Amino acid sequence: PTTHGVLQTTAVVCAGGLAGIVPHVARGRVRGGDRGPDPDHLARRVLTVGFAALCFQPLYNAGALTGPLGTGAPYVLFLLLVLVLTGLCDAVLAALLLRARTSYPYGPLLRDELRALLGIGSAVCATGVVMALGVAAAGLWALPVLAVPLLLTQVSYRRYAAVRTVNRQTIASLARATEIAGCTPPGHARRVAALATAVGRELGLGGSELTVLEYAALMHDIGQLSLVDPVPGGATAPLPAEDQRRIALLGGEVVRMTGVPAAVAQVVERQADPYREQPLPARIVRTVNAYDDLAGEGAGAALEALETLRLGTARDHHPEVVAGLARVLARDGLPGVTSVPTG
Structure with a gap:
């Protein structure tokens, strides 16, 4: 039997x-550092634990759990149910916080958080159940023993994140090869990748789909390195369809040699296909690339570029992608656009 309640449980976690x-504060990594904690993340964890304690502690202190359920399988199932509800609460809070920061659509963000629950989230929940049962059987000594797997998991996750960061930096550096060679304007690949990712989120993509989209957008012009005569200004949108398709196929061959996922090469290869035959990531890369080729520095040029894309929805660009691009530009204020007609 225990006497502490929800407030004490929350206070201990806080x-x-x-x-x-404290160690991160001393090293100046509270916000913006590579590995520092996020205060919003801490607040979310405290709220989530408070939710779990509210679902469990009053019933346990009153004896309403161990009496009817006992300490066998029904009690374990109840703990699992509480943890599932807690995981859902955490996912909802995480998606809300990210929505507040980025203004991305809430549905895809929540879907990404729910997918994460099936991976590391399920492992953490299972460890929590084992900890609760272990402390009841072996006392508080079970806590440091059972915390060791969590620490090892955290170290492995940090290494995995570092590898992914290095991989993305390598791809970004390779994408700059077209700029260094004078094939594309400075910053073109980076702008297309950032805008394509935003449009992908707007249209409901998430998780690995966004990663593939970002990589493909970064490397969409890599095929120009295989050309004998560079494209004037690096703008491929005004080229004939045959030339665009040849550059896309050459780019796909180069991308396959870099070791990135095959899905990235497929998106690069198919960005010049008729849009009705393209997968959604290829449609997005094609439209965003055309926008960046056509848009200038001012809002007027950006509006003119969007109007050109809208007029091309019958043959070259998917209407939904163009509409999504217009919403992103209007909401985020990219290239000076504050109000965009979606036609």
């Missing part, structure tokens, strides 16, 4: 989180 932040 104190532990604040204690964990």
